[in-house]
Amino acid sequence: xxxxxxxxxxxxLTIGSIYALIALGYTMVYxxxxxxxxxxxxMFMLGAYAAFLxxxxxxxxxxxxxxxxxxxxxFGAIVAVGFVGVGIxxxxxxxxxxxxxxxPMLSSLGVSLSLVTGVQILAGPQPVGFxxxxxxxxxxxxxxxxxxxxxxxxxxxxxxxxxxxxLVNRSRMGIIVRAVSESRPTxxxxxxxxxxxxxxxxxxxxxxxxxxxxxYASYYGIMSPTxxxxxxxKAFTAAILGGIGSIPGAMLGAYILAFVEVGGTALLPVxxxxxxGTEYRDVLSFAILILVLLIRPAGILGEPVSEESxxxxxxx
Amino acid sequence: MSAVDTPxxxxxxxxxxxxxxxxxxxxxxxxxxxxxxxxxxxxxNGLLIxxxxxxxxxxxxxxxxxxxxxxxxxxxxxxYTYALLASPQFDLHLPFLLILxxxxxxxxxxxxxxxxxVLKLRGDYLAxxxxxxxxxxxxxxxNVDWLTGGPQGIARLDKASVFGIEFAxxxxxxxxxxxxxxxxxxxxWRMERSILGKAWAAIREDQDAxxxxxxxxxxxxxxxxxxxxxxxxxxxxxxxxxxxxVSPESFTLQESVLIVLMIVVGGIGNILGIVAGATILILLPxxxxxxxxxxxxxxxxxMIVLIIIRPAGIVPRSFGPDKLIRGLFGK
Amino acid sequence: MTLIFQNIRKQYGSNVAIDDVSTxxxxxxxxxxxxxxxxxxxxxxxxxxxxxxxSSGAIVLDGRQMQSLKKYExxxxxxxxxxxxxxxxxxxxxxxxxxxxxxxxxxxATWREVLWPPFGRSQRERRREACMExxxxxxxxxxxxxxxxxxxxxxxxxxxxARALVMNPRVLLLDEPAAGLNxxxxxxxxxxxxxxxxxxxxxxxxxxxxxxxxTLCDRIVVxxxxxxxxxxxxxxxxxxxxxxxxxLGTANxxxxxxxxxxxxxxxxxxxxxQRS
Numbered sequence: 001x002x003x004x005x006x007x008x009x010x011x012x013l014t015i016g017s018i019y020a021l022i023a024l025g026y027t028m029v030y031x032x033x034x035x036x037x038x039x040x041x042x043m044f045m046l047g048a049y050a051a052f053l054x055x056x057x058x059x060x061x062x063x064x065x066x067x068x069x070x071x072x073x074x075f076g077a078i079v080a081v082g083f084v085g086v087g088i089x090x091x092x093x094x095x096x097x098x099x100x101x102x103x104p105m106l107s108s109l110g111v112s113l114s115l116v117t118g119v120q121i122l123a124g125p126q127p128v129g130f131x132x133x134x135x136x137x138x139x140x141x142x143x144x145x146x147x148x149x150x151x152x153x154x155x156x157x158x159x160x161x162x163x164x165x166x167l168v169n170r171s172r173m174g175i176i177v178r179a180v181s182e183s184r185p186t187x188x189x190x191x192x193x194x195x196x197x198x199x200x201x202x203x204x205x206x207x208x209x210x211x212x213x214x215x216y217a218s219y220y221g222i223m224s225p226t227x228x229x230x231x232x233x234k235a236f237t238a239a240i241l242g243g244i245g246s247i248p249g250a251m252l253g254a255y256i257l258a259f260v261e262v263g264g265t266a267l268l269p270v271x272x273x274x275x276x277g278t279e280y281r282d283v284l285s286f287a288i289l290i291l292v293l294l295i296r297p298a299g300i301l302g303e304p305v306s307e308e309s310x311x312x313x314x315x316x
Numbered sequence: 317m318s319a320v321d322t323p324x325x326x327x328x329x330x331x332x333x334x335x336x337x338x339x340x341x342x343x344x345x346x347x348x349x350x351x352x353x354x355x356x357x358x359x360x361n362g363l364l365i366x367x368x369x370x371x372x373x374x375x376x377x378x379x380x381x382x383x384x385x386x387x388x389x390x391x392x393x394x395x396y397t398y399a400l401l402a403s404p405q406f407d408l409h410l411p412f413l414l415i416l417x418x419x420x421x422x423x424x425x426x427x428x429x430x431x432x433x434v435l436k437l438r439g440d441y442l443a444x445x446x447x448x449x450x451x452x453x454x455x456x457x458x459n460v461d462w463l464t465g466g467p468q469g470i471a472r473l474d475k476a477s478v479f480g481i482e483f484a485x486x487x488x489x490x491x492x493x494x495x496x497x498x499x500x501x502x503x504x505w506r507m508e509r510s511i512l513g514k515a516w517a518a519i520r521e522d523q524d525a526x527x528x529x530x531x532x533x534x535x536x537x538x539x540x541x542x543x544x545x546x547x548x549x550x551x552x553x554x555x556x557x558x559x560x561x562v563s564p565e566s567f568t569l570q571e572s573v574l575i576v577l578m579i580v581v582g583g584i585g586n587i588l589g590i591v592a593g594a595t596i597l598i599l600l601p602x603x604x605x606x607x608x609x610x611x612x613x614x615x616x617x618x619m620i621v622l623i624i625i626r627p628a629g630i631v632p633r634s635f636g637p638d639k640l641i642r643g644l645f646g647k
Numbered sequence: 648m649t650l651i652f653q654n655i656r657k658q659y660g661s662n663v664a665i666d667d668v669s670t671x672x673x674x675x676x677x678x679x680x681x682x683x684x685x686x687x688x689x690x691x692x693x694x695x696x697x698x699x700x701x702s703s704g705a706i707v708l709d710g711r712q713m714q715s716l717k718k719y720e721x722x723x724x725x726x727x728x729x730x731x732x733x734x735x736x737x738x739x740x741x742x743x744x745x746x747x748x749x750x751x752x753x754x755x756a757t758w759r760e761v762l763w764p765p766f767g768r769s770q771r772e773r774r775r776e777a778c779m780e781x782x783x784x785x786x787x788x789x790x791x792x793x794x795x796x797x798x799x800x801x802x803x804x805x806x807x808x809a810r811a812l813v814m815n816p817r818v819l820l821l822d823e824p825a826a827g828l829n830x831x832x833x834x835x836x837x838x839x840x841x842x843x844x845x846x847x848x849x850x851x852x853x854x855x856x857x858x859x860x861x862t863l864c865d866r867i868v869v870x871x872x873x874x875x876x877x878x879x880x881x882x883x884x885x886x887x888x889x890x891x892x893x894x895l896g897t898a899n900x901x902x903x904x905x906x907x908x909x910x911x912x913x914x915x916x917x918x919x920x921q922r923s
Contacts, residue, residue: 035440095624099623106580109573109577110617113619117610117613121609229569236444240441279455279458279459283452283456286452289448290445293444297437503761506764507761511753512750515754517736517739517747518750521737522734524698525730525736527697529748529810530814531719531751
């Protein structure tokens with residue numbers, strides 16, 4: 001029993017870390033642009049494919065690669081996706097900055113569609129096996145199994161999130177980004193380079209998302225062009241749950257969602273007497289998303305929208 | 317008449333000629349369709365169903381300004397209603413028209429039940445919630461095997477028949493669709509011009525000011541949701557009756573996005589735009605069939621480019637059916 | 648028929664925007680609400696129209712409590728408003744902007760309007776005629792089929808007032824109707840507003856343009872720092888030293904102003920006595 005609990009806890013922490021990495025991208029973009037970026041799930045997918053490409057093309061034989069080379073591949077891939085993110089913002093979202101609220105969202109749907117099919121055309125629509133970035137060592141902790149992959153994911157995610165947190169709270173760049181999140185018009189008036197701040201966000205968000213993609217792919221040993229859709233929506237749920245726009249909120253929401261999901265998946269068949277099986281796991285996340293939006297749209301750490309901040313802008 | 321060559325004088329003429337030309341082409345296509353090979357008629361039938369879906373979703377997106385990304389759920393409700401009530405699944409074989417009514421009602425009910433909690437949400441959240449709802453419906457259809465047959469779906473559906481006339485061959489379905497699409501289009505257009513339609517537009521423009529002139533925005537939005545849902549459901553019934561087979565595969569998120577895309581490409585809030593958008597998005601891929609895998613990539617890029625360079629779509633909102641009628645019959 | 652504010656308060660967190668304001672508005676008169684920036688004038692309008700919630704106190708129209716009603720219910724009980732920043736339905740025509748106001752009374756007939764063409768036609772024509780009349784009153788008939796958002800600024804202001812009038816309101820709330828208008832347009836507006844005075848309509852105008860307020864209004868409420876400083880006729884307001892100080896002085900607290908005014912009165916009194 002203790003073993004199961006430990007094992008499930010580690011499972012939840014692992015998947016929660018991956019959700020958190022992606023959720024941060026949603027929340028930061030929402031912070032500066034008040035826009036839901038439907039293409040963000042695809043950054044996750046691109047990360048896995050970029051790393052795979054780097055491994056097979058540049059490095060060659062995977063078995064012979066050392067830890068340093070793997071680290072280089074990892075960072076090379078996520079930085080590359082970061083630049084893709086910046087490029088997408090330039091081409092598909094920036095021209096719509098002063099358009100209606102929903103126009104950039106529709107544009108991001110188009111970006112999402114294009115990226116998925118683009119990868120399908122280039123790499124084939126089938127799922128592809130993904131080499132693990134970590135040795136497949138297993139540990140036995142009080143009867144539960146914990147893999148080295150999981151520990152690696154936890155450490156990598158922790159380092160990245162800590163890095164982002166420091167960047168946002170300590171650096172000059174972070175101050176600029178926070179200023180733009182607070183109020184774009186005011187930041188603009190103060191002479192802050194708003195475009196630079198937005199580019200920063202569209203660099204770091206996809207970068208973290210891509211990292212999540214690589215970790216996810218090496219955790220499950222598989223990747224596919226459509227892998228971003230469902231995970232993206234779950235990470236978005238996490239961001240909403242924690243309070244969209246809030247960076248600590250995104251992390252908190254991600255771990256809560258992961259624990260609910262792991263726990264729910266284990267309990268659903270038991271509670272419902274076998275009527276609802278594990279295939280309803282995704283339904284559970286969507287249901288949480290809908291419930292949060294209905295009951296407390298501001299999320300756990302988000303600020304409730306007051307009547308003063310009701311912005312008058314056409315949505316369509 | 318050399319003055320015609322100056323742009324100022326040429327403009328009113330082209331303005332009348334282009335709609336006339338397009339209209340003539342559309343009529344020619346409609347008249348010619350029954351004489352085409354079956355495969356082509358099926359493509360046209362598919363196009364008509366998409367036009368119906370577009371007209372339905374446009375009520376919510378174009379008129380009321382609410383982004384619904386789970387429209388396919390209502391389409392599925394209609395399709396499965398027909399599949400369950402006119403197939404060997406439960407050995408029920410109700411008449412087609414009755415099922416059409418039941419489905420329209422069920423669609424409306426689903427729309428209202430979904431609408432009541434979510435319509436107070438802001439636009440972007442509404443989009444996400446409807447998207448989630450669409451996915452939930454699809455997952456449920458995939459897993460409630462005893463009811464929906466799971467991923468295998470339900471096969472051997474009855475042929476549609478109205479007053480003893482069977483509608484099973486593509487040509488027959490074509491005529492059935494033509495009547496339904498035309499009726500729905502006229503009714504929806506009249507709705508757009510009614511006081512309710514004006515209220516939808518006001519909500520789209522400025523929700524708060526709309527409340528300020530006494531519009532119960534929740535009710536007006538629910539009416540939009542319900543009408544749109546029941547049209548989606550009707551489209552689902554016809555889809556099921558023409559395929560005589562349903563499975564969850566037909567009701568993916570991509571399908572919802574495609575319908576949104578049709579509206580955005582054609583012209584938000586304009587029935588003529590929907591027809592244009594659907595025609596382009598459904599017929600173009602058929603023409604480019606050799607490049608099958610490229611076409612969705614093309615659609616995605618088209619969506620981005622159009623939103624940026626022509627956000628109003630191909631046919632602007634100002635060129636509605638009334639303008640077309642006036643253009644055709646003078647006045 | 649009167650509109651009564653009973654001890655209304657508006658609080659944002661610990662910040663009090665409106666503090667215990669009680670007053671009464673009567674039909675047939677044009678009421679002005681004036682005060683320096685941030686005095687809470689617009690907040691009063693917004694609370695009356697249901698745009699903001701009232702923290703405590705009551706707004707009573709004809710003996711009916713309004714403050715807990717929804718915004719559209721308040722509109723339907725006869726309170727119409729314009730906005731400080733024009734809020735028209737931009738992509739609808741000027742005429743449609745007015746026609747849509749028939750929604751509350753005619754939405755019940757939607758099905759008949761859709762399904763029975765002759766009825767639909769007569770509905771539409773009746774609506775159009777009534778709205779055109781109001782457009783003509785404001786000299787806007789030439790813009791009837793132009794998109795509201797494309798109208799010149801001054802015409803948009805007029806159209807917004809026209810829209811509020813279609814509802815045939817018992818209470819007409821105008822939030823800075825002259826803001827952004829040039830001299831000529833302001834004169835035109837003043838004339839039109841004077842014509843709108845009617846024995847069964849309460850008109851309330853929030854305005855910074857003192858010429859307009861003093862010419863038009865019969866009674867004026869002066870707000871300062873969320874409190875009601877003074878109310879009376881234009882002449883009384885102009886003569887009141889509290890008001891003068893509130894506008895000209897720098898004192899932050901109403902009591903300070905009162906004290907200062909007392910002081911000034913005393914001095915004036917002394918001087919007056921000396922002169923006589």
